[in-house]
Amino acid sequence: MATLQERRAESPSAVTLVLDVPGWPGHLPGQHVDVRLTAEDGYRAQRSYSIASAPAGERVELTVQRVADGEVSPYLVDVLEAGDQVELRGPVGGWFVWRPQDTEPVLLVAGGSGLVPLMAMIRTRRAEHAATPFRLRYSVRTSADRLYADELEPAPGLEITHLYTRVAPPGEPRPPGRLTRADLAGVPPSDCFVCGPTGFVEAAADLLVDLGHDPARIRTERFGPTGG
Amino acid sequence: MTLDGNALAGSLREIFAVDLTAALGTCAHCRARGPLAEVVVYADAPGSVGRCAHCGEVVLRLVHGPDRVWLDLHGLLSIEIRLPA
Numbered sequence A: 001m002a003t004l005q006e007r008r009a010e011s012p013s014a015v016t017l018v019l020d021v022p023g024w025p026g027h028l029p030g031q032h033v034d035v036r037l038t039a040e041d042g043y044r045a046q047r048s049y050s051i052a053s054a055p056a057g058e059r060v061e062l063t064v065q066r067v068a069d070g071e072v073s074p075y076l077v078d079v080l081e082a083g084d085q086v087e088l089r090g091p092v093g094g095w096f097v098w099r100p101q102d103t104e105p106v107l108l109v110a111g112g113s114g115l116v117p118l119m120a121m122i123r124t125r126r127a128e129h130a131a132t133p134f135r136l137r138y139s140v141r142t143s144a145d146r147l148y149a150d151e152l153e154p155a156p157g158l159e160i161t162h163l164y165t166r167v168a169p170p171g172e173p174r175p176p177g178r179l180t181r182a183d184l185a186g187v188p189p190s191d192c193f194v195c196g197p198t199g200f201v202e203a204a205a206d207l208l209v210d211l212g213h214d215p216a217r218i219r220t221e222r223f224g225p226t227g228g
Numbered sequence B: 001m002t003l004d005g006n007a008l009a010g011s012l013r014e015i016f017a018v019d020l021t022a023a024l025g026t027c028a029h030c031r032a033r034g035p036l037a038e039v040v041v042y043a044d045a046p047g048s049v050g051r052c053a054h055c056g057e058v059v060l061r062l063v064h065g066p067d068r069v070w071l072d073l074h075g076l077l078s079i080e081i082r083l084p085a
Helices: A073-079 A112-127 A198-210 B005-013
Strands: A002-011 A014-020 A032-038 A044-050 A059-065 A085-092 A106-111 A134-140 A158-164 A191-197 A218-223 B002-004 B024-027 B033-035 B040-042 B048-051 B058-064 B069-072 B076-080
Touching: A002 A059, A014 A073, A032 A059, A032 B005, A044 A059, A044 A112, A044 B005, A059 A073, A059 A112, A085 B005, A106 A112, A106 A198, A112 A134, A112 A191, A112 A198, A112 A218, A191 A198, A198 A218, A198 B002, A218 B002, A218 B005, B002 B005, B005 B040, B005 B048, B005 B058
Parallel strands: A106 A134, A106 A191, A134 A158, A191 A218
Antiparallel strands: A002 A014, A002 A085, A014 A059, A032 A044, A032 A085, B002 B040, B024 B033, B024 B076, B040 B048, B048 B058, B058 B069
């Protein structure tokens, strides 16, 4: 069982849940947890959420995006209060992970809340003082929808590019629109991590292959409404 | 609506002692080999159906009941699992 310590609004529809998980064994950035809710009548619903935080003892942060007709996310985003408990299983997943000892350049491609597991990688890189070059291409509707807006600043070895799909802020030269080949061009061979809705991930992975990236170095993770 | 094998990590970890999403599966139909994380997963069914990302044939089915789980792996010829160091 995990206990909610604190909640932080990240955008109008997303919240970060700071959880205390006694006995947490630690995790790798990119891993996720399954959250299970049980209703009074015994009905159970389970969803998978990516871990947003770097490993830090028994503290685990999840960023949850509200899915309009979801069974689980509206409860987590709007109802769960500090001190409440949720059943949590994890960490799970050993494929879509970055290990700090890997020194190859990294390209992160995020679509919407697909940023969450990639943020765990960026935070872990920082916590471990890793010099591995990281590049983030973050596709997001508008600047108000950006997650971790205050924290996501370029740093030595960390390049950040926002790709707005609906409305670009004033002064942004790129017209708003979906991810294009040009958005992903100019990146040296890298370990690529792509996370977002299924359509976004497939488009991005195809563009990366088209640009000459080795398919064996492209790791993908898709999410969808069933994650609600 | 499709997902991928990453979404099955928790359910498979409930059954197996190691993570299976990073394991390399060989499709029994087309012999393509890749991590189970890349299997195309249809999760809207009563259970989850995983299809080969290359040929589209069913490689696994996973169904949860109240007190048991059914796992059908007959579409996989083999699974290669790297043991923790």
